[in-house]
Amino acid sequence: MKALEVTQATKRFGGLVAVNDVSLSVNQGEIFSVIGPNGAGKTTFFNLLTGIYPPDEGRILLFGKDVTGLPPDRIAKEGVGRTFQNIRLFGAMTVLENLLVGMHIHIHVPYFHAVFRTPLARREEKRAEEEAKRLLEYVSLLHRKDELAKNLPYGEQRKLEIARALALKPRLLLLDEPAAGMNPKETEELQAFIQKLRDELGITIVLIEHDMRLVMRISDRIAVLEYGSKIAEGSPEEVRTNPRVIEAYLGKGAAGGAA
Amino acid sequence: MNALSSLLSLAYLGLAFLAPSPVSHLFGLAALGVTAFLRLSPTWRTLSLALLTLAFTVGLMRSGNTLGLIGLVGILVALTTLPRIPTGIRVLLALAILLLSVPLAGFANTFVFELGIQIGIYAAMALGLNVVVGMAGLLDLGYAAFFAVGAYTWAIFGSEQAKNFLQGNFPLPGEYMYLFMGIAIVTTALTGLLIGLPALRLRGDYLAIVTLGLGEVVRILANNLDHPINFTNGPQGITPVQRPPIDWFRQLMATLGVHLDRTTDYQLFFYFLVLLMIGLVVLVNVNLANSRFGRAWVAIREDEVAARSMGIPLLPTKLLAFMTGAAFSGVMGVIFAAQRTFVSPESFTLLASITILGMVILGGMGSIPGAILGAAALTILNLDVLKTFSEFVRISLPQIPNQVDPAKYERLVFGLILVLMMIFRPEGLIPEKRHRAEMEEA
Numbered sequence A: 001m002k003a004l005e006v007t008q009a010t011k012r013f014g015g016l017v018a019v020n021d022v023s024l025s026v027n028q029g030e031i032f033s034v035i036g037p038n039g040a041g042k043t044t045f046f047n048l049l050t051g052i053y054p055p056d057e058g059r060i061l062l063f064g065k066d067v068t069g070l071p072p073d074r075i076a077k078e079g080v081g082r083t084f085q086n087i088r089l090f091g092a093m094t095v096l097e098n099l100l101v102g103m104h105i106h107i108h109v110p111y112f113h114a115v116f117r118t119p120l121a122r123r124e125e126k127r128a129e130e131e132a133k134r135l136l137e138y139v140s141l142l143h144r145k146d147e148l149a150k151n152l153p154y155g156e157q158r159k160l161e162i163a164r165a166l167a168l169k170p171r172l173l174l175l176d177e178p179a180a181g182m183n184p185k186e187t188e189e190l191q192a193f194i195q196k197l198r199d200e201l202g203i204t205i206v207l208i209e210h211d212m213r214l215v216m217r218i219s220d221r222i223a224v225l226e227y228g229s230k231i232a233e234g235s236p237e238e239v240r241t242n243p244r245v246i247e248a249y250l251g252k253g254a255a256g257g258a259a
Numbered sequence B: 001m002n003a004l005s006s007l008l009s010l011a012y013l014g015l016a017f018l019a020p021s022p023v024s025h026l027f028g029l030a031a032l033g034v035t036a037f038l039r040l041s042p043t044w045r046t047l048s049l050a051l052l053t054l055a056f057t058v059g060l061m062r063s064g065n066t067l068g069l070i071g072l073v074g075i076l077v078a079l080t081t082l083p084r085i086p087t088g089i090r091v092l093l094a095l096a097i098l099l100l101s102v103p104l105a106g107f108a109n110t111f112v113f114e115l116g117i118q119i120g121i122y123a124a125m126a127l128g129l130n131v132v133v134g135m136a137g138l139l140d141l142g143y144a145a146f147f148a149v150g151a152y153t154w155a156i157f158g159s160e161q162a163k164n165f166l167q168g169n170f171p172l173p174g175e176y177m178y179l180f181m182g183i184a185i186v187t188t189a190l191t192g193l194l195i196g197l198p199a200l201r202l203r204g205d206y207l208a209i210v211t212l213g214l215g216e217v218v219r220i221l222a223n224n225l226d227h228p229i230n231f232t233n234g235p236q237g238i239t240p241v242q243r244p245p246i247d248w249f250r251q252l253m254a255t256l257g258v259h260l261d262r263t264t265d266y267q268l269f270f271y272f273l274v275l276l277m278i279g280l281v282v283l284v285n286v287n288l289a290n291s292r293f294g295r296a297w298v299a300i301r302e303d304e305v306a307a308r309s310m311g312i313p314l315l316p317t318k319l320l321a322f323m324t325g326a327a328f329s330g331v332m333g334v335i336f337a338a339q340r341t342f343v344s345p346e347s348f349t350l351l352a353s354i355t356i357l358g359m360v361i362l363g364g365m366g367s368i369p370g371a372i373l374g375a376a377a378l379t380i381l382n383l384d385v386l387k388t389f390s391e392f393v394r395i396s397l398p399q400i401p402n403q404v405d406p407a408k409y410e411r412l413v414f415g416l417i418l419v420l421m422m423i424f425r426p427e428g429l430i431p432e433k434r435h436r437a438e439m440e441e442a
């Protein structure tokens, strides 16, 4: 069973075909990258996977289950966590609360128990809080737990967003440009962290990334989008030497820089 | 500096006792300002606040002047917001004000009870609306509709009105009011569902307009459902509405040494009932705020897309916020109907909705003490300050024409306050603090 199986997905915005007949599949436990020039449709592709937009055509299977057209909250419940290209934390909530929101579907407190804060509600809240703290420890943000998310420095916001996605206990984690704005050292730490997630937690990871060094080092396989269409797919080596990919990136020098 | 505030407080205590007059009460308010805003050591500040509590109470008892009530509200605000006052003292002083000072003042001037009850009812509603607007970020301009549904739920069955369409022994006896507080939770939550289902699919301004419209629909229904079958008695309203019997309360008070007369007994009873309800409403508010539901509401307010990607379903979560807010309002509606013994559509106009919203905004969106303070401030302003000011103008400055009577400019003053707030303190009087440190439980 594949973690993700997309067949002939298309998404149009008026006349613009943002995602054009894209098919691809991701194996369980894989680190899979989606690359492509600006405006190629990578983020839109993620938005199709997470139900933010339903695809105009095509089908999406998550771990063998057809989720085409389901709303984002249902897809999240299928075990898909994600981060956003332009960080979308809950700014007015604390770091800890952000994680607790991430754990929303795993906190089982019926409404009336919450209203009267019954022993059951207290127990569940306490358990959730402990778990959130452990997760914060894991991403070394525990010392920030009571700060408002919006007050964190950029790098920590990125980390927190990943932690929030992890709080959902995802089977599949989608990261949209996680290394954006990071210096080489931070990027290296990020690479180690992503690999740790896969190796220790067994999470399948799909990432969109412009940093070719990171992509080439970390990915098991890569798909390349251009103008919404998939123009190549394969191992880092195959993609790097693919003439169409070189053409797509030519003039930007990105493919050369990656070598 | 430290001694000054206590000295001023002491001076006011003397004035309140010997020469209670508007001027001396204004002096007391100034002393409170000094205590609250100057840099003082916690001990001196606590001492001054205690002295002022006593002084305002004495002032109220001796003159019945509601400036004293404003002072007490100010002290409550100081107790909730100022740092480094021992928690025990905060609680003790607050309880003394709510349970002793206000009732004592009420015996001197029953209008204080009236104000206290109104503030309480509106505060509870502001707390309900705070869930909807403050936490979940849903702009609801028809909130008074739920207040109306709650009020009519009891008014119809707690009066002869129900005889018009039902067989049976109406009015129901007064003690049924307690049961109807529960029933009103159900009827208003259902109304919330009915209004919310279509409205909550919309966002922002659209939601505001649609809730405004549907809120008006409820009022207009109340106005017109006197024919073909007379459910609501139309614009005349319903009266008399039963109150619960309070012999037990009179006896209880008598054993405590308080002998109540016929005008104050119900006032005191409803004052305590409303106080109890506020306690409950605050408790529920805090509980929800620190639960997965409260967090989901805030998450939706902060970022819908991110919230949905965390597995939070949009419509059900918004509906829940809407119905919760509605239920708070409904319960207070029942109490309102019983306390007034009279219900008519006039109490549930758009202006009422906007006033409650104004209380939430004035106090600080999402802030629990803020909502209560907002309710106190606007209620006192509407019912007391502007009226007193009008009277002052009429008596002292008779050359000013009738048309500029300040009481007629309630909405203008109200609007001005909101505009000034938006300019100088857009986060509200007591902004929401999302710090949980003090919520930590062992």
Ligand SMILES: Nc1ncnc2c1ncn2[C@@H]1O[C@H](COP(=O)(O)OP(=O)(O)OP(=O)(O)O)[C@@H](O)[C@H]1O
Pocket (backbone or CB within 6 Å): A013, A016, A018, A036, A037, A038, A039, A040, A041, A042, A043, A044, A045, A085
């Ligand atoms: N909601 C939308 N409405 C209209 N057009 C959109 C929408 N979202 C994306 N687009 C368009 O779709 C195309 C693909 O955008 P997308 O954000 O998916 O690109 P991307 O590959 O993520 O680019 P980048 O590397 O800059 O993040 C762009 O031309 C964009 O303008």
Ligand SMILES: [Mg+2]
Pocket (backbone or CB within 6 Å): A042, A043, A044, A085
């Ligand atoms: Mg993008």
